[in-house]
Amino acid sequence: MNKTISRLDYIDKIKALACVLVVLGHFIMSMDASNILPYNSFTEWFKETIYTFHVQLFFLCSGLLYVFSIKQGNHYKYGPFVFKKLIALGIPYLTFTTITVLMKMLAGDSVNTKTGGLLYTLFIEPTAPYWYLYVLFFLFLIIPPFQSKKAVSIVLGVSLILKIIMITGLLSEMELPYFVTGIMNYSIWFVLGMTLVTFEYKADKKFLICGAAGLIVFLALSAVWYHFSLTDNKAFAFILGVIAVLSISTLFSNSNIKTDIVTKFLIKYNLPIYLMHTIFAAGVRIVLVKLGITAWYIHIPAGLIATFIGPAIAAFIMEKTRFLEIFLYPTKLIKISRSK
Numbered sequence: 001m002n003k004t005i006s007r008l009d010y011i012d013k014i015k016a017l018a019c020v021l022v023v024l025g026h027f028i029m030s031m032d033a034s035n036i037l038p039y040n041s042f043t044e045w046f047k048e049t050i051y052t053f054h055v056q057l058f059f060l061c062s063g064l065l066y067v068f069s070i071k072q073g074n075h076y077k078y079g080p081f082v083f084k085k086l087i088a089l090g091i092p093y094l095t096f097t098t099i100t101v102l103m104k105m106l107a108g109d110s111v112n113t114k115t116g117g118l119l120y121t122l123f124i125e126p127t128a129p130y131w132y133l134y135v136l137f138f139l140f141l142i143i144p145p146f147q148s149k150k151a152v153s154i155v156l157g158v159s160l161i162l163k164i165i166m167i168t169g170l171l172s173e174m175e176l177p178y179f180v181t182g183i184m185n186y187s188i189w190f191v192l193g194m195t196l197v198t199f200e201y202k203a204d205k206k207f208l209i210c211g212a213a214g215l216i217v218f219l220a221l222s223a224v225w226y227h228f229s230l231t232d233n234k235a236f237a238f239i240l241g242v243i244a245v246l247s248i249s250t251l252f253s254n255s256n257i258k259t260d261i262v263t264k265f266l267i268k269y270n271l272p273i274y275l276m277h278t279i280f281a282a283g284v285r286i287v288l289v290k291l292g293i294t295a296w297y298i299h300i301p302a303g304l305i306a307t308f309i310g311p312a313i314a315a316f317i318m319e320k321t322r323f324l325e326i327f328l329y330p331t332k333l334i335k336i337s338r339s340k
Contacts, residue, residue, distance in 0.1 A: 008068075009259065010252040011061050016266035017248070018057035021050045022129060023277045023307055030281060034289070036299045049222045052237045053244035055132055056189040060245055062136055063193025067152075070145045071197065078144070084331060085140045091330040093133040096275045097122055100130070103282060125178055129274060135182035139190045142183070152191070152198045159187040167234040189245065196249065208254040214247030265312070272315035272328060273308060280310030 028047045031037035070076050101118045121127050126134040146152045162184040165171060176184075222240055230236050259267070266273070284306040288299055318324040326333045 008065075010255065011064060012267045012270075013259070013263060014057055014248060014252050015061050015270050016263055017252075018054050018061070019266060019270050019274050021054035022058075023273060025050050025054060026128065026278055027281055027303060027307060030278075030285060031296070031299065031303070034285060034299075036285075036294060036296050038296060045223070045226045048226055048231050049240070052222070052241040053248075055129075056186070056241050056245050057248065058132060059136070059139075059186050059189035060193040060196075060249060062139075063190035063195075064197050065193075066140070066190075067145050067147060067194045067197040070147060076145055082141055085137055087334055088329075088331045089133045089137045091326065092271075092275055092328060093126075093130050093137075094122065095327045096279065097127060097130045099279055100127060100282075103279065103286075129278060131178070131182065135179065135186055136190075138179045138183055139187055143187065143191065143194075146194065147198060149198055152195050156188075156191045156195050159191045163188045163238065167238055189241075192245070204254065207250050211247045211249075211251030211254065214243055215251065218243045218247060269312040269315055272311040275328065276311035276314060277307045280306040280314075283310075 025047055028037065028043055032047075037043065098118060101121050116125060143155065146155060166181065166184045218240060221243070225231065225233070225236055225240060281303045284302050285299060288294075288302065293299070315328060318328060323333070
């Protein structure tokens, strides 16, 4: 195992970046939908741009860690592994989706998007941001942790074909289940992560330069993409996503920048922030609206503080009470036997 792949800290940093971008994307959308944030071309460009790659980074990291854990000698047996993922992803998914749906029902007209009901949201049409957990489970369910270059290349090719089908809209007239469209849309990023581990490369300054150059190209193309109103062009968006994901992963994996206190905070509370940021942000926004406060200069700082600090405090309390931690990290308390 080479130096680059054996270092997992850079993956944590990528996930921290992805989490921040997801949070900011949802926050900007909520401010727009509530007519609180004044129109600004920069925030519009930022929102549209990050949606081409932020959740995709999460899928990349999941695929990368999937194969990495096997290469490190971790035992893999399909049944127990899938059951463990069902527990690890399913409990947080059920818990926080339920909280979100109940909040929307109780808040009434104060929410930006209505809910179709708890069972519908849980099993038919997952809501943001929890659809990621929903789709990720099905990816673990159908894609084995291939380690040979030939097998991974074949799966990568298949996932690319599935993505092209979705981009071209060949199946647009068919009402496919959400998990099917999710697999077709996002398996490419998951398998790309698997591919990066399988085709190992050594850390090199050339890769660092390539990553930085790739980000510059990405920013330039995204400016063109937005300026010429091409945001509905799925093929262009996919190309942007590929450039951004590969550039960021290359840049981070070859960087020796030390982790600062903010990054450490984001790494430690990455999952709680991802799971609870919309709950805390929506809670603060609903309370302020109920009080008749609509000024953006109050909503934005209050919402951002609640978005990042609220989940961290909640996670800290859940960790101290121990039994509540099962809703965040269920497999820490529920032990899954490998011989099952």
